[in-house]
Amino acid sequence: MARYDGLPEFVAARGQALLRSAYLLTGDGHLAEDLVQSTLVKVAPRWRRVAAVGNPEAYVRKMLYHEHISWWRRRGRRNELPSAAPPDGERHPDFADGALLSMVLQQALARLTAKQRAVIVLRFYEDRSEIETAELLGCSTGTVKSQTHRALARLRVLEPGLADLLTDAETPEVAR
Incomplete structure (x- = not known):
């Protein structure tokens, strides 16, 4: 068994689901792609062992979440984003859309x-x-x-x- 046997197939099958989760974690498409790529780079050297355990998606997702938290810690806590609420008066949004x-x-x-x-x-x-x-x-x-x-x-x-x-x-x- 070659070192990366099955990894390209796994990425083809589950890559979009990982990307969606990464997007929800980061809130940015480019950061989500970077997060998934960074996670897969860390998984690649261990792929034979990961695949042998039998549930590679669970392992990769756990690494994805941990990698996101590591990024957040390295970057430091972000400043609070400004609120979308108008400065005065009460806001009554219409969520029909x-x-x-x-x-x-x-x-x-x-x-x-x-x-x-x-x-x-x-x-x-x-x-x-x-x-x-x-x-x-x-x-x-x-x-x-x-x-x-x-x-x-x-x-x-x-x-x-x-x-x-x-x-x-x-x-x-x-x-x-």
């Missing part, structure tokens, strides 16, 4: 911490269980629960128009 909803959600996700964004993407976009999310991120299920709770609360504060989409039962104080 799905594109507008997507943009608002993307901006709100970009304002979460890297770990909170990863938890939200895994739990709600990829529909992973708390246990699967904890395994992918290398943390406890309690951490997943608390990060999800904080992230949903923060999203409610950042974009009140998204409140109907956020179904967490409690509305706690927002913790940063």
Whole structure:
């Protein structure tokens, strides 16, 4: 078996799904491509062992999330993005247009911490269980629960128009 046997096929089959997840994590198409490429460069030397275990996608996704968090740590915490809300008066957005909803959600996700964004993407976009999310991120299920709770609360504060989409039962104080 050659060193990279199966890697091109894996990338062809699962590359777009990895890119979508990376885009949701970074909020930028170019950064998402860089993130996937950086992750695959790190996976390539280990590909034989990764493929031999039997679930290469889980391993690659875990590396993708960890790589994103490493980028975030190296870069330092980003400054808060400015709010899209007008300076005075209350804002009543019309979410009838799905594109507008997507943009608002993307901006709100970009304002979460890297770990909170990863938890939200895994739990709600990829529909992973708390246990699967904890395994992918290398943390406890309690951490997943608390990060999800904080992230949903923060999203409610950042974009009140998204409140109907956020179904967490409690509305706690927002913790940063």
